[in-house]
Amino acid sequence: MTASAEIGRPNQRRRTRKDLLGAAARLLRQGRTPTLEDIAEEALVSRATAYRYFPNLDALLLEAGLDVALPDPDDALHDAPPTDPIARLDRVDAVFEEMISANEAQLRLMLAKSLERVVRDGPSDGPVRQNRRADMIAAALEPGRKQFRPKDLETLQRALALVVGTESMVVFRDVLCLDDDEARKVRRWVIRALVAAALR
Numbered sequence: 001m002t003a004s005a006e007i008g009r010p011n012q013r014r015r016t017r018k019d020l021l022g023a024a025a026r027l028l029r030q031g032r033t034p035t036l037e038d039i040a041e042e043a044l045v046s047r048a049t050a051y052r053y054f055p056n057l058d059a060l061l062l063e064a065g066l067d068v069a070l071p072d073p074d075d076a077l078h079d080a081p082p083t084d085p086i087a088r089l090d091r092v093d094a095v096f097e098e099m100i101s102a103n104e105a106q107l108r109l110m111l112a113k114s115l116e117r118v119v120r121d122g123p124s125d126g127p128v129r130q131n132r133r134a135d136m137i138a139a140a141l142e143p144g145r146k147q148f149r150p151k152d153l154e155t156l157q158r159a160l161a162l163v164v165g166t167e168s169m170v171v172f173r174d175v176l177c178l179d180d181d182e183a184r185k186v187r188r189w190v191i192r193a194l195v196a197a198a199l200r
């Protein structure tokens with residue numbers, strides 16, 4: 001297999017998984033309760049392909065429901081100051097905090113299912129679950145990207161993915177036993193520290 005094919009396969013898997021979730025989310029927004037066949041047809045893939053990415057319909061609908069709950073990056077950031085990365089990242093943090101608060105049970109269940117899948121099937125070179133935070137973080141930093149060296153911007157985006165999202169919530173609530181206000185203060189402190197480090 002060529003090097004380009006090796007690179008392309010994980011990217012193709014990522015796109016196919018995203019297409020399936022997007023198709024399910026569109027059908028859910030229409031007020032439908034779709035079958036796996038409906039979702040596969042909407043995503044222009046076979047039912048067998050859909051089963052390779054999701055063990056059952058419930059797992060797919062669970063994750064698609066969370067896609068519906070999270071706003072599009074452009075909508076989330078439409079009035080955020082374009083050249084202030086901290087203000088824009090604070091907005092991202094607030095969007096995820098609101099979504100997590102409203103969907104905590106589903107998010108914990110999705111996290112548990114993804115961990116079970118890795119235990120059952122072993123490591124995968126494709127995504128085990130959807131990466132919603134990366135697009136939102138990238139959109140927040142895009143207008144001010146010239147403030148950072150490219151490698152530092154890439155590292156910043158990856159570091160921020162540790163701070164925003166379900167795993168962060170689990171650490172703050174279950175491990176550190178912090179309330180929401182305390183957790184928010186820590187996340188915002190980390191955001192500022194990471195941006196300052198990247199700017200240096």
